[in-house]
Amino acid sequence: MLLSLSIVIFLAQCGxxxxxxxxxxxxxxxxxxTFKLKISTVAKVEKPPYITKMVVGFLAPxxxxxxxxxxxTFTSGKGDGTLELIPESDKxxxxxxxWPEAxxxxxGIGPNLVNDLEWVVYRSTSTYSFETDKNTDINVTIKSKLGPENMLVKLGFFIGASREGINNGEMYKFAFSNAFEVKNGEGEVIDFFNPQLSKVDPVKSLDNDIITLTYDNGVSETVLSNTEEIYLCATALLDNGSSIEICEQTAKTKLKPIGGKRYIIDFWPRGFFNVPKxxxxxxxxxxxxxxxxxGKVGYGNTLVPFKYVFNCP
Amino acid sequence: MKNKKTLTFLCLSFCAIAIFFSACKKEKTGQTTEATKDISGTWQISQLTRNGEDLTQRMDLSKFRIVFNEDKTYTLVDKLAFAVEEGGVYSLDDPQYPFSIILTPQSEPDASKVVKFQFPVVEGKRRMSLTMSMGCSSNTYNYVFEKLQ
Known part of the structure; x- marks a missing residue:
């Protein structure tokens, strides 16, 4: 079994x-x-007992x-239990x-670059009392059904206390995992964290959305490395098998620089390609x-086009 | 003499009662009624966000207009990603306290779109905020319009 471990920096005064x-x-x-988390409380309670519920956050696609x-679920020196989703109304x-917004x-989304992830936050159903100098080991188990798509992603986790929230750095710990792979699923691999020559935002959309194509001219040496004038050349494949190509070097197709050698173009596909009703x-x-x-750049710095399929989650 | 006293007493009593009831007369208070929201006019986009990301300066939104007419029809000027692609008729879910606007394209009477509606006053100017999903429901767009004078 291939195990991957990730440890956040320990701060001595932390809870x-x-x-x-x-x-x-x-x-x-x-x-x-199944994803497993392990943490220990370092109880230095000024006014014992310190009573709280445990909170666990999980960042996933x-x-x-x-x-x-x-x-x-969790096991601990103070008992075992199941965690429940924190209702939207509990802030x-x-x-x-x-809690997910907080x-x-x-x-954020840690080392991931594709913003198609969400935090989901749970809390223990029972409260627990802590006293000074009585440390407790906690083991959390997260059993999650993976999605349908092939992907590489770095998952995020945090553990904290409901009475503190997640603004007090001493009372929670968070970490992002090493790469986790989902295979034998649909489509090409979605790489959430390696810099890509191009990406599309939102990750999921239809032709009546507004989409943003990003070109990163700093990822690798390409035939476009020495130019700041970059244009989109795109073909829309329609549901009836026909296609519409827009491949011109005009203001319509010109990408805008956003710094860091990155360029974007935002457009409404139906309007951009003038798709018939x-x-x-x-x-x-x-x-x-x-x-x-x-000069032309495609997927993986080849002449093969980048591809984007319009669909919804 | 006695009759005169009695008459005076009755007059004073009558006056006192009249003053009493007059004083207790229920004051007419002006009932404030929330005005019906009048959105008629020509509106242009002042801000557009997608999933909270501001796209206003990144796209040419200057030509798009939505015109709400007093006869409850609307027309669109220029093409842009929007809840509907053509003009038609509109209505508010509540004329005084609207939370949504219903847009029904002229050629598709069965394809009404319900759009979240807000009508705030910002810096002394009326704004119209429309929130919708045009493609995937996971993508939310907020259009803020200003009325053209």
Whole structure:
């Protein structure tokens, strides 16, 4: 079994010791994988007893639908139990936001670059009392059904106390895992964390959404490395088998620089390709070109086009 | 003499009673009624966000207009990703306290779109905020409109 461990930096004055993540081997799409967390309380309570519920957060791809496909349990020196989803109406103390919103604000998506992940936050059903100098080991088990897509992702976790929230750095610990792979699923591998030459945002959309194509000119040396004039050359494949190509070097297709050698273009696919009423785009294939139209970059810095399939979660 | 006293007493009593009831007369208070929201006019986009990300400066939104007419029809000027692609008729779910606007395209009377509606005043100017999903329901767009004078 391939185990992957990730440890957050331990701060001596903390109420919680280092958070240790144990990843399972690569999982199969639509099957359950088990993620394990281990942490110890370092109780230095000024006014004992310190009574709280345990809170556990889990960052995973939205396509996993964690809230309805996951069971979180724990064992500890203070007893064993199951954790429950924190209702949307219960707000995190410090921010007034829902717990998932507060977690996203506090921890973001870590080393991942594709923003198609969500925090899901659980709490113990019982409260627990802590006293000074009585440390407790806690082992959390997260059994989650993986989504249908092939992917590489770094999962996020935090453990804290309900009475503190997640704004007090001494009272929670968070960590992001090493790479976790989902295989034997649908489509090409979605790589959440390795820099890509191009990506599409939102990750899931239809042709009536507004999409953003990003081209990262700093990822690798390409024929476009020495130009700042970058244009989109794209073909829309329609549901009736026909296609519409827009491949011109004009203001319509020109990408805008956003710094860091990255360029974007935002457009409404139906309008961009002037799709006839009653028809829809099922797939987009595209390259990036220079002003001359000769320099051309596709998937993996080849001439093979980048591909994007329009669908919803 | 006695009759005169009695008459005076009765007059004073009558006056006192009249003053009493007059004083106790229920004051007419002006009942405030929330005004019916009038959205008629031509509106242009001042802000557009997708899933909270501001796209306003990244797209050409300057030509798009939505015109709400007093006869409850609306028209669109220019094409843009929006809840509907063509003009039609509109209605508010509540004329005084609307939370949504219903847009029904002219050629698709069965394809009404219910769009979340807010009508705030910001910096002294009326705004119209429409929140919708045009593609995947996981993608939420918020259009904030300003009324053209």
């Amino acid at each position: 919680l010791d280092a958070l240790l993540i144990t990843l399972p081997p690569p999982g199969n799409a639509n099957e359950v994988s 939205k396509s996993w639908k964690v809230a309805s496909n996951t069971v979180v 995190e103390l410090n921010t007034g936001l829902s 977690a996203k604000k506090q921890f 009653g028809r829809s785009i099922v797939k987009l294939e595209y390259h990036f070109k220079d002003l001359s139209g000769i």
